[in-house]
Amino acid sequence: EAGVTQFPSHSVIEKGQTVTLRCDPISGHDNLYWYRRVMGKEIKFLLHFVKESKQDESGMPNNRFLAERTGGTYSTLKVQPAELEDSGVYFCASSQGLAKGGTGELFFGEGSRLTVL
Amino acid sequence: SQQGEEDPQALSIQEGENATMNCSYKTSINNLQWYRQNSGRGLVHLILIRSNEREKHSGRLRVTLDTSKKSSSLLITASRAADTASYFCATDALSGGYNKLIFGAGTRLAVHP
Numbered sequence: 001e002a003g004v005t006q007f008p009s010h011s012v013i014e015k016g017q018t019v020t021l022r023c024d025p026i027s028g029h030d031n032l033y034w035y036r037r038v039m040g041k042e043i044k045f046l047l048h049f050v051k052e053s054k055q056d057e058s059g060m061p062n063n064r065f066l067a068e069r070t071g072g073t074y075s076t077l078k079v080q081p082a083e084l085e086d087s088g089v090y091f092c093a094s095s096q097g098l099a100k101g102g103t104g105e106l107f108f109g110e111g112s113r114l115t116v117l
Numbered sequence: 118s119q120q121g122e123e124d125p126q127a128l129s130i131q132e133g134e135n136a137t138m139n140c141s142y143k144t145s146i147n148n149l150q151w152y153r154q155n156s157g158r159g160l161v162h163l164i165l166i167r168s169n170e171r172e173k174h175s176g177r178l179r180v181t182l183d184t185s186k187k188s189s190s191l192l193i194t195a196s197r198a199a200d201t202a203s204y205f206c207a208t209d210a211l212s213g214g215y216n217k218l219i220f221g222a223g224t225r226l227a228v229h230p
Contacts, residue, residue: 042222043220044220056213104147106216
């Protein structure tokens with residue numbers, strides 16, 4: 001079974017440009033999460049999808065960030081326009097819902113490293 | 118602000134020694150989880166301990182949870198060079214009936230041969 005996959009693995013853009021990160025969760029996982037880690041700091045929660053709905057987007061930094069999960073499958077996270085402080089590693093994770101026998105464990109992708117110059 | 122805080126930030130030991138990492142948190146939790154991250158890779162789930170449990174074992178891993186002190190510890194016994202990684206605790210408070218994991222900044226463990 002394929003794990004969580006993220007694309008691209010690394011993106012280097014200039015300030016003001018747009019970047020779109022993609023995450024393909026494990027098939028059948030209703031829950032999809034985005035996290036971000038900046039320069040050795042904590043892994044910060046950004047938002048949580050349940051199927052195609054945003055359950056919790058309290059961690060999204062500002063309106064330059066837009067996350068979508070059309071059809072409840074893969075998700076995209078767009079940063080437009082990118083700023084220097086957006087640099088970091090963006091992790092996606094998915095999990096089985098508790099009602100479907102999930103344990104609460106999250107399965108992570110390997111992350112997309114974003115560098116804004 | 119984030120929930121979990123790991124201590125120490127970095128730990129360097131020799132192979133065969135035990136490694137202990139601590140985690141403190143602020144609010145009530147449903148469970149606490151430990152994850153490992155090898156450099157440049159994603160996080161991998163190690164162990165989950167529920168709020169009504171005090172200790173849990175998995176192979177060379179031992180996790181304790183003290184809800185009165187809002188703290189947890191991860192012990193890796195007989196460490197190996199391959200255990201070199203960053204270790205994160207994550208608290209799950211359940212939000213709206215769904216899991217919501219809040220992570221700390223992690224402990225960087227270096228195990229030297």
